[in-house]
Amino acid sequence: EPTNHLDLDATLWLEQWLQAYPGTLLMISHDRDFIDATCERILSIENQQLQTWKGNYSDYERLRAEMLANQQASFEKQQQRIAHIEDFVRRFRYKATKARQAQSRLKELERMQQLAPAHIDSPFNFAFPAAGKSSDPLLRLDEAQLGYAGAPVLSNVTLVLRPGSRIGLLGKNGAGKSTLLKSLIGRLPLLNGTRQAGEHCRTGYFDQQQLEALDLSASAALHVQRLSPEAREQEILNFLGGFNFRGDSATQPIAPFSGGEKARLALALVVWQRPNLLVLDEPTNHLDLDMRNAMEMALQGYEGALILVSHDRHLLRNTADELLLVHDGVVEDYDDDLRAYEKWVLASYRSSDAPTASVPAATEASAKERRQQAAAQRERLRPLQREVTQTEKAMEQAEQALQALQARLADPALYEGDSAGEVAELVKQEGALQAEQARLEELWLAQQEELEAIIPPN
Structure with a gap:
């Protein structure tokens, strides 16, 4: 509190002196103008937690207000969902035929209560739409030599990508993983061998260079419209909303976008094109945890072929059925x-002859079996996850329709004059909607039980 007991002149002198001070400054003050003039980072202590904010006090005040508004919206949505679950449990707890379903709903409630409101409602919600016709194989390389003129990187590469292939690439930096991906999509010509793409192969490619190719003067919506000039504006805006581009962020030029926002847009453009082959090079760079989780869920349900490079081990474990090692x-x-691979990498760095470290052998047959089991599990999950999504959408629509109807019934103006017939019809509709809501709840719970049978909750 350096300005306590100082008059204005002394405060201004101190402010100017601190602006020219070449050292580090750590300060507590309640003088916001003084902080604005002298500080470029704010540390705030709230709820026994320390948070860092870029900018001066005015920046902090604005950013904190936005954060609290978002938290409040998330909290309110969470409470609505919890109240809905609790109501369901109360109604069905003592009915023997529904007891197990109610317990399933209780488990969801317990999981929700463990999550912070800021995380319960991710702003991201998207899926890869069905791609239509597909070739088999989609793409293949035969005895290919890959690299650059006079500088081959990989030799004798034979790789076949079929519908449903899910391949993760391993290897040290510089081993040739990105070279392989660029050769697969035809961006890098082969030095030798053959590349053959199926008639119905639709490739979606993502790497960090896609961010640089974005048009900074165009909006996110315009980027999508350029891909599909016939698409309706509302369709485009609804789609972009799944990537948390709403309002001005969807319709204004993307020049102010952060690296994470540009990465989200580049991924959205890939999804929009309905590829049946995804080729992804470090897709999680710049993405926060919410977006990474949404992408992982989308890839879980993706029905096309996938080949990716990523340093995100969680992503690899949950989306790849096969692993290829690019080396030497x-x-x-x-x-x-992946655990065995991690050990090998660490051992090779510790070893004095790391460049010639031998390729790790598959010491446990169970490792391959585990990946095969995970692949089979995903095959069972995909159609069920789609059904759950459809049911939840129908539940939300039924809830909205019921709320609108009940608001109409609560309007005193409805009962003025001769409106008995209209009231009777509305009451009849209300009963039908409530019955539909109950049916959808039972369907949703049955689907949850099926999911838990495939993946038991932790």
């Missing part, structure tokens, strides 16, 4: 799991 100029099947 070749591409080989890797029949162990």
Whole structure:
């Protein structure tokens, strides 16, 4: 509190002196103008937590207001969902035929209560739409030599990508993983061998260069419209909303976008094009945890072929059925799991002859079996996850329709004059909607039980 007991002149002198001070300044003050003039970072202590904010006090005040508004909206949505669950449990707790379903709903309630309001409602919600016709194989390389003129990187590469293939690439930086992906999509010509794409192969490619290719003067909506000039504006805006581009962020130029926002837009453009082959090079760079989780869920339900490079081990474990190791100029099947690969990498760095470290052998047959089991599990999950999504959408629509109807019935103006017939009709509609809501709840709970049978909750 350096300005306590100082008059204005002394405060201004101190402010100017601090602006020219070459050292580090750590300060507590309640003088906001003084802070604005002298500080470029704010530390706030709230709820026994320390948070860092870029900018001066005015920046902090604005950002904090936005954060609290978002938290409040999330909290209110969470409470509505909890109240809905509790109401369902109360109604069905003592009915023997519904007891197990009510317990399933209780489990969801318990999981929700463990999550902070800021995380219960992710702003991201998207899925890869069905791609239509597909070739088999989609794409193949045969005895290919990959790299650049006079500088081959990989030799004798044979790789076949079929519908449903889910491949993760492993290898150290510079081993040739990105070279392989660029060669697959035809961006990098082969030095030797053949590349053959199926007639109905639709490739979606993402790397960090896609961010640089974005038109900073165009809006997110315009980027999508350029891909599909015939698409309706509302359709485009609804789609972009799933990537948390709403309002001005969807319709204004993207020049102010952060790296994370540009990465989200680049991924959205890939999704919009309905690829049946996804080729992803470090797709999680710049993405926050909410967006990473949404992308993982979308890839879980994706029905096309996938080949990716990522340093996000959680993403690889949950989306790839096969692993390929790119090393020493070749591409080989890797029949162990990521934990074994991590150990090998660490050992190779510790070893004095790390450049010639041998390729890890698959010491446990169970590793491959685990990946096969995970693949089979995903195959069972995909159609069920789609059904759950459809049911939840129908539940939301039924709830909105019921609320609108009940608001109409609560309007005193409805009962003025000769409106008995209209009231009777509305009451009849209310009963039908409530019955439909109950049916959808039972369907949703049955689907939850099926999900839990495939993946038991922790």
